[in-house]
Amino acid sequence: MSTLNPYKKLVFQNIENALSDLNAEDKGRYFICNCPECNQHEAFMYKNNKHFIQCNRENQCGSRMMLEFHEKGNMSAYEQNMAKHYPNLTTDQRQSLDWSNRVFSYAKNYFKSEALDNGYRGLSKQTTRGFAVDLQHEDIVQHVFQKAEPLLNKDYSNNSWMCKRNLIFPLYGEDNTLDRVLLRSSIDENLDPKEIQLIVNPSKETRDFFMDIPQDAENVVVSESILDALSFREVDENVGIMALTGATKTRQVKEYLAEHKEQFVDKKLLIAMDDDQAGWKATRDIVNTIEGDGVGDNWAVFDYTSGTKDANENLQQSRKAFTKTYNQMAAHTKQHERVMAIEHEP
Template sequence: MSKSNPYKKLVFQNIEDALSDLNAEDKGRYFICNCPECNQHEAFMYKNNTRFIQCNRENHCGSRMMLEFYEKGDMSTYEQRVEKQYPDLTTEQRQALGWSHRVFSYAKNYFKSEALDNGYRGLSKQTTRGFVADLQHEAIVQHVFQKAKTLLNKDYSNNSWMCKRNLIFPLYGEDRTLDRVLLRSSIDENLDPKEIQLIFNPSKETRDFFMDIPQDAKNVVISESILDALSFREIDENAGIIALTGATKTRQINDYLAEHKEQFADKQLLIAMDDDQAGWKATRDIVNTIEEAGIGRDWSTFAYSPGTKDANENLQQNRKAFTKTYEQMAARTKQHERVMDLEHEP
């Protein structure tokens, strides 16, 4: 960005969306955020002036940006936008969807979490920031279920087994509306099953996979769960991640890969499903799509350390070996890039 034009305008619907998109980390009087220009987690925004953000890397970036919010105006609020896109929802459902969206965004950015701050399942606070909300108490989860019962067509608020699931993983559609939520528990990690999925937008076929791919990512990992995907992000902050919500749910991601294959043209795809029968079947299904549609620059499968069957288990039990295996794969990617560069030299 030119120094003669120091202020760039960024537009968000509301402050919650801005904090979520910028991976804001609460530091007391201010937030540390991802810089929209250089993408480094070194920009700051003071809480008493949330319309201004500046990159702290003065000698490398130093960008300064103004934030604008368009909550007011025609079709600008979340509920109004949902009404336009999903007219089949009732007024009560639109309000519940908008309320849930705001609460989850607020919780991700403002709620302190002992479970996440201390390293949840081998994942640091820096990795989980922006992806997981800890509602902390059964009473708060109960209140969310009460407010969302028109969306869920069921009232879970009196179900203690459900209300113990305080960790919320929101999944959003391409239009950035809340699609579904994955729930886990740090209150009682012995709950079975470990993860529950709930559809929060009953008016459409909701997206059943999670995706976060940095603009400069060279490697994109496709895994079976969001915890497995975040395990790769834990050891490579620039890794692109795609997470299924179960080994059998490959149709939507296969369709997305085929329809957006230009997005993956320069990416090395790493398939990292669970090392079991369901995972092997999912791997074959995804690889078939990749090869038939010609997706990505190349693909490979991830080999877990002996005695582990998925990425998160591997990270927790043998982080050093897990990191080494991934780095070897990344090194092959860099070597392939050098070969391609040499081939295109005049």
């Protein structure tokens, strides 16, 4: 495991003062702040790890700093929130959920990743950094499974097929606690299936879609997987994303769109399911919700380059063509013709 560069410690009275002093700008799951070192408005702080801030200007600054707060009561808010909202979890389960949430936040910020840093499936480390964790080694994955066993009700730590899945995509609920994890492998990319998902919060119906929509996003992509969604983030760092965890899992996304339609009034929605039978059905379901529940009239179905069936495949095959199509479709409104064609697909 790589040795980290030293980091400074910043002390504030409370988190509210820190956000104010750092001129924090809400970007959904994270804040963009003034870097305390170079004073540029390019440092980031994730909402589920407000103890850490890092400058995004890696070649010019890249400073990493820890935040400390005088008002210790505020720092136990996460634990208090879990006890309040998840009384049905046992003590062991709450401790396991707390540990899992913290270790994934830590790994995002501190673990170096050859797989992610070198461009995983066409995605830069800047794109994957906020969404993916590389546990790197099978023994680390094994340890995580051991600690998470109270939540999973199954011990995967002695299953080498599972322990090879070193790439973790944590999925958080609206209360910012861990709901699910999606597991993939860069150790053995021939594993089948390529992606496994596990529920890590057995006390509730867990969220089954990723969502990260910056407040000033003009476009929001609804895709079939997190890798497809991040492919759009790769060509537009400010695009909002809603990523399913499978083509059949549209219910929660549809409910969210209908219940929060005011959030999408000024957004352009791009529906980007896979170009196959399951994807066409998911597209119809989502479009019916958009139109039937009055979510908005400004939407389009993404049209992939010939020979590709999803966004990540399209990005890897031809980044230039993918970027051009995205820019063209994002710039126009009310492009509904593709759905008419989908209605007649075999």
